Amino acid sequence: MDGPILSVRNLTKIFSRRGQPDVTAVNDATFEVRPGECLGIIGESGSGKSTVAHMITRLLEPTAGQIFLDGEEITRLRGAGRRRLYQKVQMVFQTPVESFDPRRTLGDGVGESLENAGMSAAAVREEVARLLAVCGLPAEFADRYPHQASGGECQRAAIARAIAIRPALLVCDEATSALDVTIQRDVIGLLARLRRELAMACLFICHDIALVQDFCDRVLVMHRGRIVERGTPDEVIRSPREEYTKMLIDSVL
Amino acid sequence: MTTAAPAACRQENRADGGRARLWAFGALAVLLVLGAAFSESLCPFDPYAQNLSAALQPPSPEHFFGTDRYGRDLLSRVIAGSRASIFGTILLVTLIAALGTVVGVFAGWTGGRLDAVLMRLSDMFLAFPGLVFALAVAGVLGGGLHNAILALAAISWPKYARIARSQTLAVRESAFMKAARLSGSPEGKIIRKHLLPNIAGPILVTAMLDIGTMMMELAGLSFLGLGAKPPAAEWGSMMSESRGLMTTVPWSVYAPGLAIFVSVMVFNLLGDAVRDALDPKMRER
Numbered sequence: 001m002d003g004p005i006l007s008v009r010n011l012t013k014i015f016s017r018r019g020q021p022d023v024t025a026v027n028d029a030t031f032e033v034r035p036g037e038c039l040g041i042i043g044e045s046g047s048g049k050s051t052v053a054h055m056i057t058r059l060l061e062p063t064a065g066q067i068f069l070d071g072e073e074i075t076r077l078r079g080a081g082r083r084r085l086y087q088k089v090q091m092v093f094q095t096p097v098e099s100f101d102p103r104r105t106l107g108d109g110v111g112e113s114l115e116n117a118g119m120s121a122a123a124v125r126e127e128v129a130r131l132l133a134v135c136g137l138p139a140e141f142a143d144r145y146p147h148q149a150s151g152g153e154c155q156r157a158a159i160a161r162a163i164a165i166r167p168a169l170l171v172c173d174e175a176t177s178a179l180d181v182t183i184q185r186d187v188i189g190l191l192a193r194l195r196r197e198l199a200m201a202c203l204f205i206c207h208d209i210a211l212v213q214d215f216c217d218r219v220l221v222m223h224r225g226r227i228v229e230r231g232t233p234d235e236v237i238r239s240p241r242e243e244y245t246k247m248l249i250d251s252v253l
Numbered sequence: 254m255t256t257a258a259p260a261a262c263r264q265e266n267r268a269d270g271g272r273a274r275l276w277a278f279g280a281l282a283v284l285l286v287l288g289a290a291f292s293e294s295l296c297p298f299d300p301y302a303q304n305l306s307a308a309l310q311p312p313s314p315e316h317f318f319g320t321d322r323y324g325r326d327l328l329s330r331v332i333a334g335s336r337a338s339i340f341g342t343i344l345l346v347t348l349i350a351a352l353g354t355v356v357g358v359f360a361g362w363t364g365g366r367l368d369a370v371l372m373r374l375s376d377m378f379l380a381f382p383g384l385v386f387a388l389a390v391a392g393v394l395g396g397g398l399h400n401a402i403l404a405l406a407a408i409s410w411p412k413y414a415r416i417a418r419s420q421t422l423a424v425r426e427s428a429f430m431k432a433a434r435l436s437g438s439p440e441g442k443i444i445r446k447h448l449l450p451n452i453a454g455p456i457l458v459t460a461m462l463d464i465g466t467m468m469m470e471l472a473g474l475s476f477l478g479l480g481a482k483p484p485a486a487e488w489g490s491m492m493s494e495s496r497g498l499m500t501t502v503p504w505s506v507y508a509p510g511l512a513i514f515v516s517v518m519v520f521n522l523l524g525d526a527v528r529d530a531l532d533p534k535m536r537e538r
């Protein structure tokens with residue numbers, strides 16, 4: 001069997017700012033994501049989920065620990081190495097509309113990684129239209145600006161952008177939290193389908209335990225920067241070992 | 254429900270009015286700039302030809318603004334002076350906006366110690382009483398329009414550096430910048446394609462509104478003898494030349510004064526219109 005696509009060891013992030021007490025946002029987190037697997041991370045707001053996601057995607061410098069992607073250490077990757085990393089890992093953000101440049105079209109955003117990979121302008125256009133179609137958006141959305149599309153439509157475009165270069169790992173940081181419940185279900189359905197079709201591993205961050213239940217193979221529960229519980233969704237939801245997890249479940253179900 | 258429709262309507266009207274204002278003042282500004290560009294062929298008389306027998310004539314159909322003490326046609330001198338005043342100002346504003354933006358973006362983007370040093374430096378410049386410092390710089394460099402522009406540029410860029418830096422800091426943290434990073438774009442491309450277009454608005458508006466101020470300061474330096482030198486036609490130095498005649502031959506001061514007033518007004522109103530047009534609340538969806 002292949003090694004894990006993502007391996008995180010003793011990852012820690014401490015935010016220290018002058019005149020303020022240090023904040024340990026992530027404390028000694030260790031976990032793995034196997035190829036094609038979907039790992040959920042749940043936890044209340046402020047528990048450190050986004051900080052984990054940002055360190056994995058190299059948008060934030062870890063304080064300590066190591067991150068391996070596909071066997072290669074990426075903990076301190078910079079420059080061209082970091083740019084190459086984004087051919088393997090992509091991210092969908094919590095704020096769909098704001099994740100697109102307000103002065104550029106959705107098509108520009110979806111096609112940017114293809115353009116950077118050296119694809120010709122005409123080929124990019126064609127591929128963008130195809131990707132939008134895959135994500136359930138008509139081709140005309142390529143020429144729309146983010147403020148001309150709804151949150152759900154922008155999130156579909158954001159997913160099209162994330163799968164454009166066929167990453168091995170997709171990080172979804174509360175990708176559905178900002179959406180209406182019905183739209184939320186559609187987007188989850190889209191993600192589930194893409195995950196099957198593209199055999200993509202997924203790190204699915206969410207504060208809603210109910211969403212994780214159907215979508216994830218395993219879950220981690222985070223509390224104040226620590227991973228306090230782990231297991232299959234059924235295990236975690238049926239027989240939570242920690243008080244905190246029980247509370248989290250009770251608050252939703 | 255009932256209030257929503259009129260509000261939307263008002264919004265639309267304001268947006269329409271804004272667009273009309275933008276076009277009107279834009280056209281006037283373009284007219285001024287074109288006038289300055291073709292000032293030589295627009296002058297009815299040679300602005301430098303002295304004719305002492307026709308000195309100090311009051312405004313008449315032939316000499317619309319009258320003549321000065323050397324008998325030079327004041328209308329021609331005002332038109333000829335527009336080149337130094339308007340182009341000098343535009344050059345100055347372009348210079349400080351560009352320099353300030355480069356410094357501010359650099360400071361905001363790299364952060365850390367360099368940011369701190371650059372911002373302390375601009376604080377120092379901002380703490381000086383501007384025109385006094387410009388006077389000192391112009392005094393050291395010597396007179397002449399070019400040195401006046403350099404002196405004003407030296408004291409005026411920090412305002413733009415501040416704006417560019419704070420905008421850069423705000424935009425840098427936005428989700429779309431993270432997305433741009435994840436698309437594998439190198440930093441230069443991210444700055445060029447995503448950062449600059451998103452911070453350009455406030456800088457452009459500041460620059461437009463600054464044209465009026467800078468035009469006055471440039472004229473002020475010339476008035477004090479530290480800018481354009483006589484006999485060169487420049488509005489500030491023209492006012493200075495005639496200031497002794499203010500009570501007896503008022504038109505010799507009114508002519509350049511009116512030119513400054515009208516130009517400053519046009520560019521200020523254009524700046525307001527540009528600001529309103531770029532205000533996202535006024536933009537149609």
Ligand SMILES: Nc1ncnc2c1ncn2[C@@H]1O[C@H](COP(=O)(O)OP(=O)(O)O)[C@@H](O)[C@H]1O
Pocket residue numbers: 015023024025043044045046047048049050051052
């Ligand atoms: N840039 C930052 N500077 C200081 N503290 C931060 C920063 N980003 C996040 N934090 C803190 O780290 C903790 C975890 O935040 P985050 O990872 O965003 O939580 P979550 O995504 O689970 O809601 C919070 O206490 C938050 O205030």
Ligand SMILES: [Mg+2]
Pocket residue numbers: 049050051174
């Ligand atoms: Mg978060």
